[in-house]
Amino acid sequence: MATIHRSFTLDEALATVAKLEALLSEFGVKVRTGSGIERAFLATAGWEYEGRSPSGTLDDARPDLRDVLGAVDLAANLFSVRTHPSFDALVGHLALLATADPSTLPVTRYSAVDCQLFELVVACWAMRAGALVSLELPAGGKKTTPNPDVVATLRELVVGIACKAPNSASSETYYQRLKEGASQTLRRAADGGRLVVLNARGRIPFDGLQPTTGTFNSSTDVPRYGAFLDPDESGRVLSSAMEELNRELATLHESDVRNEPSSPMSRIDGWLTSAHVPTAIVANGLRIVHGRRERSDGFVHSSAKHAFTVRLLPADPQVHIFLDQLAVEANRHLVGADGAVSLA
Secondary structure (H helix, E strand, C coil): CCCEEEEEEHHHHHHHHHHHHHHHHHCCCCCCCCCHHHHHHHHHHHHHHCCCCCCCCCCCCHHHHHHHHHHHHHHHHHHHCCCCCCHHHHHHHHHHHHCCCCCCCCCCCCCCCHHHHHHHHHHHHHHHCCCEEEECCCECCECCCCCCCEEEEECCEEEEEEEECCCCCCHHHHHHHHHHHHHHHCCCCCCCEEEEEEECHHHCCHHHHCCEECCCCCCCCCCEECCCCCHHHHHHHHHHHHHHHHHHHHHHHHHHHHHCCCCHHHCCCEEEEEEEEEEEECCCCEEEECCEEEECCCCEEEEEEEEEEEECCCCCHHHHHHHHHHHHHHCCCCECHHHCECCC
16 A cells, blocks of 8 residues: 655644543543653644753654654544544543553554554544444553454454554564464454554654754754655655565465464454654754754644555455455544544
């Protein structure tokens, strides 16, 4: 699937994150001091009102920007399904946001509940793909039993989805998580579909997608943030990393099934790898003036999404149709003007 780009201003980001805070408050979830979501709130508001990163003046701003993007994308996904009949199934996971890092793909600050927040986002994709969903309630950030993370129901078709977010760049680690997911999907009724969704953040060259010059924390060689002149260039970097990962996974899968025909990997219908990453701070945006980051008018932040599906046979064709639709929803940029969430 092609890489999809989207640019949004900090005004839009701030409005979207504020709506997330209001949504959490509606369900009695108080964001705690020091949490990743609070960092995202502060980072967004800091650039909007102060023209600087809240974490410093000459340090690396990119982790804060990833937090902002993570919170914005999570908020947009939640609001996109706010009126869905299955929204109540998500409420048990919202409490995790009180202490957790933002759940979406660009976040690199790992926490124990990241995988369960990723489940929340995948559930939103499934809901927009037309499914009713159920999620196993988290218990203190830990799974009570290793059942499918998300169960999606489309008329008579029931699909178990395992969600994995490896904190590694190793294809072997990704494949082990893929196998664990395959085993999870077998812990349900024998009929229906079985899918695994992988968060590919561990394989993404974040620094290469957000180029910089200068030296962080230097007052003489101050850091400056660049941008790709051609958005397709950053897309090629992202898609290349995703395609390389999936080639390696396919090779490991072929060898595994050949050597162990009864492997759980021989019984799943396919998998999806997905990434959502900041790609650059675009030209005439963030700049350094007298050692302080300042926001120029019209500051926009660019991001890219890429989803890659692998279909395995034999399978119910409806499961593969659903897998393809999940990829469409994973790639959908939702944030519009003034933080409005649009499915266009």
